[in-house]
Amino acid sequence: MAVTIRDVAEASGVHVSTVSRAFSAPHLVNPATRTRVLAIAEDLGYRPNRAARALTTGRTHNIGLIVADIANPFFPPLIKAAQAQARLRDYHVFVADTDEDPQVEEELIQTLTKQVDGVLLCSPRLTNRTIERLREEVPFVVVNRRVKGMPTVLMDVGRGVRLAVEHLTGLGHRRLALVTGPSGSWTSKEMQSAAAAMSEADVTFLGPNPPTELGGLAAVTDVIASGATGVLAYNDLVAIGLMEGLAERGIAVPGDISVIGVDDIVPGRLSRPKLTTIAMPTAAAGRIAVDMLLQSVDSDSTGGVTVLETSLIVRESTGETHS
Amino acid sequence: MAVTIRDVAEASGVHVSTVSRAFSAPHLVNPATRTRVLAIAEDLGYRPNRAARALTTGRTHNIGLIVADIANPFFPPLIKAAQAQARLRDYHVFVADTDEDPQVEEELIQTLTKQVDGVLLCSPRLTNRTIERLREEVPFVVVNRRVKGMPTVLMDVGRGVRLAVEHLTGLGHRRLALVTGPSGSWTSKEMQSAAAAMSEADVTFLGPNPPTELGGLAAVTDVIASGATGVLAYNDLVAIGLMEGLAERGIAVPGDISVIGVDDIVPGRLSRPKLTTIAMPTAAAGRIAVDMLLQSVDSDSTGGVTVLETSLIVRESTGETHS
DNA sequence: ATACTTTTTGCAACCGGTTGCGGTATTCGA
DNA sequence: TCGAATACCGCAACCGGTTGCAAAAAGTAT
Numbered sequence: 001m002a003v004t005i006r007d008v009a010e011a012s013g014v015h016v017s018t019v020s021r022a023f024s025a026p027h028l029v030n031p032a033t034r035t036r037v038l039a040i041a042e043d044l045g046y047r048p049n050r051a052a053r054a055l056t057t058g059r060t061h062n063i064g065l066i067v068a069d070i071a072n073p074f075f076p077p078l079i080k081a082a083q084a085q086a087r088l089r090d091y092h093v094f095v096a097d098t099d100e101d102p103q104v105e106e107e108l109i110q111t112l113t114k115q116v117d118g119v120l121l122c123s124p125r126l127t128n129r130t131i132e133r134l135r136e137e138v139p140f141v142v143v144n145r146r147v148k149g150m151p152t153v154l155m156d157v158g159r160g161v162r163l164a165v166e167h168l169t170g171l172g173h174r175r176l177a178l179v180t181g182p183s184g185s186w187t188s189k190e191m192q193s194a195a196a197a198m199s200e201a202d203v204t205f206l207g208p209n210p211p212t213e214l215g216g217l218a219a220v221t222d223v224i225a226s227g228a229t230g231v232l233a234y235n236d237l238v239a240i241g242l243m244e245g246l247a248e249r250g251i252a253v254p255g256d257i258s259v260i261g262v263d264d265i266v267p268g269r270l271s272r273p274k275l276t277t278i279a280m281p282t283a284a285a286g287r288i289a290v291d292m293l294l295q296s297v298d299s300d301s302t303g304g305v306t307v308l309e310t311s312l313i314v315r316e317s318t319g320e321t322h323s
Numbered sequence: 324m325a326v327t328i329r330d331v332a333e334a335s336g337v338h339v340s341t342v343s344r345a346f347s348a349p350h351l352v353n354p355a356t357r358t359r360v361l362a363i364a365e366d367l368g369y370r371p372n373r374a375a376r377a378l379t380t381g382r383t384h385n386i387g388l389i390v391a392d393i394a395n396p397f398f399p400p401l402i403k404a405a406q407a408q409a410r411l412r413d414y415h416v417f418v419a420d421t422d423e424d425p426q427v428e429e430e431l432i433q434t435l436t437k438q439v440d441g442v443l444l445c446s447p448r449l450t451n452r453t454i455e456r457l458r459e460e461v462p463f464v465v466v467n468r469r470v471k472g473m474p475t476v477l478m479d480v481g482r483g484v485r486l487a488v489e490h491l492t493g494l495g496h497r498r499l500a501l502v503t504g505p506s507g508s509w510t511s512k513e514m515q516s517a518a519a520a521m522s523e524a525d526v527t528f529l530g531p532n533p534p535t536e537l538g539g540l541a542a543v544t545d546v547i548a549s550g551a552t553g554v555l556a557y558n559d560l561v562a563i564g565l566m567e568g569l570a571e572r573g574i575a576v577p578g579d580i581s582v583i584g585v586d587d588i589v590p591g592r593l594s595r596p597k598l599t600t601i602a603m604p605t606a607a608a609g610r611i612a613v614d615m616l617l618q619s620v621d622s623d624s625t626g627g628v629t630v631l632e633t634s635l636i637v638r639e640s641t642g643e644t645h646s
Numbered sequence: 647a648t649a650c651t652t653t654t655t656g657c658a659a660c661c662g663g664t665t666g667c668g669g670t671a672t673t674c675g676a
Numbered sequence: 677t678c679g680a681a682t683a684c685c686g687c688a689a690c691c692g693g694t695t696g697c698a699a700a701a702a703g704t705a706t
Contacts, residue, residue, distance in 0.1 A: 016662090
């Protein structure tokens with residue numbers, strides 16, 4: 001059916017090995033025959049079969065990308081960037097969604113290992129132990145979580161949190177609240193420790209909460225009870241839910257309470273009032289994670305930790321306090 | 324390095340072919356030896372190499388999923404559903420982003436064909452001719468576009484548009500506007516013809532516009548000039564941009580002008596006012612498209628056309644007109 | 647016990663490439 | 677002019693499975 005390397009060999013009167021080399025080791029074949037072979041291959045519409053190649057070389061030229069929830073607006077820019085970068089390096093990417101289920105996550109990794117040269121694990125829900133065990137079977141790069149001795153891409157939310165707190169205190173806020181995320185979340189822990197280290201303000205921790213709009217909605221009463229005039233939410237969705245809930249009770253944002261989110265996802269940019277937020281460099285993270293992965297694939301390096309800067313984007317949901 | 328079928332064969336004292344059959348043709352091997360082999364395989368941590376298997380069977384158990392823009396909120400639910408459905412059928416999915424570039428799209432398909440059993444083309448930008456040519460090389464299912472004689476999943480926006488127009492006319496609107504999308508878009512054409520067929524109202528067509536928030540923003544002056552009190556936008560992003568622009572000019576939604584979007588993406592659910600929209604069954608489309616693809620993969624069927632229903636979700640951006 | 651099925655297993659070729667090794671042909675140095 | 681280095685190419689084994697064919701084993705009928 002499909003045209004193989006043997007067809008090309010036959011058509012050009014050379015051995016298959018010569019055709020093979022014409023593609024993957026050009027310096028080992030006479031320029032003249034090489035161009036001839038290439039022309040004939042082009043003519044016949046020959047495309048090397050990557051699966052067959054993988055069998056001998058041990059390189060599939062595929063990578064796996066595992067995320068908890070594709071539909072979470074935080075991930076698509078990362079996936080997009082990772083995919084584009086992979087393509088640049090002549091790699092294809094399997095994308096898999098675990099539905100936040102560690103079991104599924106592990107299974108996925110297991111079945112994927114033989115088909116990929118490495119996998120990108122984004123905000124994994126697996127235990128460190130499991131990750132370390134799986135690591136024996138395939139190279140990893142972990143995004144958004146710190147795992148001992150493993151190549152990692154981190155986003156420095158701590159800095160974002162500090163900027164956010166400074167922003168709020170600069171506007172006169174003294175009593176702040178932090179709506180935390182899932183208890184297993186590395187980001188959430190980072191946010192807490194960064195906030196706790198700030199002496200300028202008095203911050204109370206609320207949660208844990210699901211990282212969704214509903215989670216924000218659910219946190220409204222606690223926020224009000226805390227007496228805080230400035231709130232930092234685990235992410236933009238939570239922040240939006242929160243603003244939703246505050247609006248329902250007639251509490252003005254930013255008039256009465258200022259709200260800051262995290263991630264800078266599209267919905268936050270479109271909300272009313274527009275959300276002040278800590279921007280996460282997700283696209284850069286995807287790009288860099290791919291490069292780190294490919295590097296660790298063909299150099300067996302131990303792999304370091306890359307920390308990406310975050311920044312505060314001030315929009316309309318924060319303002320001076322009048323209390 | 325990795326444990327192969329030969330390791331298992333040796334460890335269990337049988338020939339590799341027996342091991343192979345123990346996995347992929349159970350009825351051809353003695354139940355006793357089968358369980359023994361399976362146990363030993365499990366013990367050794369053996370996982371069949373799908374790439375190797377693909378070489379002989381011609382089935383990679385992978386599918387490709389090509390979209391114009393992963394970051395467009397319309398796609399993630401579709402990708403997620405497709406991926407989940409594929410997993411159910413023991414398939415993995417390559418996701419690729421064409422960045423709206425037909426050239427990239429074609430290249431992607433070319434390099435993917437050898438690695439997949441079929442590909443899902445979502446809102447392709449390629450010409451019909453190209454698609455038909457590519458079809459020779461690999462089975463397709465096309466989503467969101469009609470291509471002659473090819474398995475297709477369509478969402479019936481026409482119905483949604485009719486519901487939307489009825490909704491608006493029911494609220495007293497007589498002058499309507501339709502902000503159209505990219506000129507190549509099948510959906511946009513469908514919307515236009517559906518709207519044109521409605522006799523209850525007088526609808527003017529505006530555009531074409533880019534299918535983004537900016538596109539909506541750009542359409543504001545035209546919308547105002549048209550004198551319409553009810554506007555149907557190409558999609559939710561356009562609708563949001565439109566509302567944004569109207570707000571800037573002090574025009575109330577839905578007080579002065581009612582706005583309806585298409586897609587029911589997350590940002591629309593979170594906008595203020597909440598967007599009335601035509602919901603597209605993207606998840607169902609992803610699921611069904613995968614099933615159709617797998618079916619056409621192993622039955623060589625000609626493949627039909629599946630049309631999915633859309634519905635109108637009334638929220639806060641539409642109301643009675645006072646003009 | 648014999649002949650005939652049926653079940654279970656082994657053998658070996660094959661899928662589509664890659665690659666170490668060795669053989670020619672050509673070029674280079676002296 | 678001749679030996680040696682070099683460039684180019686073919687041979688054949690191999691990657692990790694699958695599968696048609698045939699042999700061996702087990703079961704069945706007579």
